[in-house]
Amino acid sequence: MKNLKSQLQNNQNVKILTEEKNEFTLEIENNYIINIANLLLGKNYLSLLTIVAVDLEEKIKLIYRLADIENNRFINLQTFVKNGEHIESLSDLFKSANWLEREVYDLFGVKFLNHPNLTRILNPDDFKGFPLLKNAKKSLKKSKNPNQLTFF
Amino acid sequence: MNFITAKSDKVIKWARKNSLWPLTFGLACCAIEMMSTGASKYDLDRFGCGAFRATPRQADLLIVAGTVTNKMIPRIKTLYDQMTYPKYVIAMGNCTINGGPFSEHSYSVTKNLDEIIPVDIYVPGCPPRPEALLEGIFKLQEKIQNEKS
Amino acid sequence: MKTYTLNIGPQHPSTHGVLRFVAEINGEEIQNLKCDIGFLHRSIEKILENKEYYQGIPYTDRVDYLAPINSNFPLVLAIEKLANIEVPEKAEYIRVITSELNRIASHLLWFGAFNLDLGSFTPFMYGMREREKILSIFEKLTGARMLYNYLRIGGVAKDLYEKFEDDVLRFLTDLDNKLVQYNKLVTKNIIFKARTQGVGKLSKDLALKYGVTGPSLRASGVNYDIRKKIPYSIYSKLEFDVPTYQKGDAYSRFRVRINEINESMKIIRQCLIQIPKKGDFINKPPVVFKVSPGETYIPTEAPRGELGIYLVSDGTEKPYRVKIRSAGFNTLNCLEELAIGQKIADLIATFGSLDIILPEVDR
DSSP states (O other): OHHHHHHHHHOTTEEEEEEOSSEEEEEEOGGGHHHHHHHHHHTTOOEEEEEEEEEETTEEEEEEEEEEGGGTEEEEEEEEEETTOEEEOOTTTOTTHHHHHHHHHHHHOOEEETOTTOOOSSSOTTOOSOTTSTTOOSSOOOOOOTTOOOOO | OOOOOOOHHHHHHHHHHTOOOEEOOBOSHHHHHHHHHHSSSSOSGGGTOOOOBSSGGGOOEEEEESOOBGGGHHHHHHHHHHSOSSOEEEEESHHHHHOGGGSSSOSSBOSOGGGTSOOSEEEOSSSOOHHHHHHHHHHHHHHHHTOOO | OOOEEEEEOSSOSSSSOSOEEEEEEETTEEEEEEEEOOTTOOOHHHHHTTSOGGGGHHHHHTTSTTSHHHHHHHHHHHHHHHHTOOOOHHHHHHHHHHHHHHHHHHHHHHHHHHHHHHTOOHHHHHHHHHHHHHHHHHHHHHSOSSOOOOEETTEESSOOOTTHHHHHHHHHHHHHHHHHHHIIIIITOHHHHHHHTTSSOOOHHHHHHHTOOTHHHHTTTOOOOHHHHSOOTTGGGOOOOOOOOSSOSHHHHHHHHHHHHHHHHHHHHHHHHHSOSSOOSBOOOOSSOOOOSEEEEEEEEETTEEEEEEEEEOSSSSOSEEEEEOHHHHHHHHHHHHTTTOBHHHHHHHHHHTTOOHHHHHO
């Protein structure tokens, strides 16, 4: 743990926000995400448990929760994506990022580069709009055509 | 020689109402109460409705138990069309009647089931008790007995 | 190689919910599997942003309706942490007792449904019969059979009734005797073993890469239980074991859950001895309830895995963002890789043993 902490403190691209017994909260720029993910993967943080997205009007805050389950250590990575910008996908390094990033795209509209299959997952395929943004229109278009089925 | 005479109409309706075969179509929380009704404490088999069939071609009662979302509408329509006449529909739970707890601020829930398929009996509750579902089935049996054929 | 596309549609005779599999098969073996979810997406997270804090508790009931008290728990803990509200000791014990009773009820229903998937009907009736006894205890306590809306900010809604302890102890002694019979009927049954041993092997590596938690991870050799590693409420004062198996197949997952029923019974017995006889059951906050700005993440151990809530508050009466992290989402993602090379009947056995329910995945 001390080894990781000193490595993070000496790194200029990483800012440590809070630090508890076995849980760190770090803030990074969104173009540094692949580097820090590789670094943490080397330190046995093998699982990506969840990705939380919060809409802050002009930008969207993404929080990745990485875990080293066998040793009970956690890291919350915080980064910001401005409206219209993209961020790299982590689906090569963490397999659970496949569906988690699809969910963030479906509900918030954040585009992930190099994702194998970035399509809607919870809403129907012909749904228009990103519903969980704060300025989503109330009358989002719904498809009520009974002869329409979804094929892959 | 012993024989009983009756109108064929009444005999056919009596046979039909005492052997309704439901389709396994539980969507959400109300499905668990439907399963409890079919289990041993509130036995549904003693009223003839115990044989849950998996395919719509062999069923004549569709109990829609749970919330209907927009993505599910084409499938419900297909299932209803695949059932053969005479067929009946029970709308179970508040979510199928008018949206239930999801009637406001939701972008993906269909508020009214009877805009999609014609409904015979509504059973309110969130979720309705097994006794309430049994009462709904009794009302359906009364309705079948008094139908004009 | 020419494959045949088979659609295992959203309406199917299993009881796990509306889920659609699109399988490409060659003979009986699956070459590729895709899951189509979203048939039960009820936009709970959007609704919670428009309701006040205490109005959101019944919606978390409906996220995992087989263990509603376990689903209320993280939301209530998150709100109390941000608002600095302390919960009286008797209320903590009541919360743990009811939440462990819910865990037993959920595992009993899973026991019945898993066997129904494999084709045997009798364990389903036995599981539902035992579950009805728990539901009648809850009906006397809260007024409802399912979806109780029982936990409140600062405690619980009602105090325990007079004969609660007698009812619960009588139920636990009865369940002890019945579990011996069920072990003879199912766990040592030759057909059940042939159907589940060696099927759906989830290696430790794959489970960690997909972020799988809960009994499915414990059956693959990782000893991780949030009640022991990140204890919340009063779990640090209780003694219980965490059953772990090494093989990772469907039979190990079955045995983990049966052993967890025994551990929950131990916890309930300890709580009934340690609970203070007199005390408040709630520390009531004011009706117009505002929370200081901040954000927090609370993980808890639900019967299916890690259920966590990330709560962001901006100082008003309604939360700014509530994110529900459910265990079924990651596990179902893992099933897409786990099913490759299996036969279709084995896919149903694997899917049943992972204990996924769809409203948790779709929210």
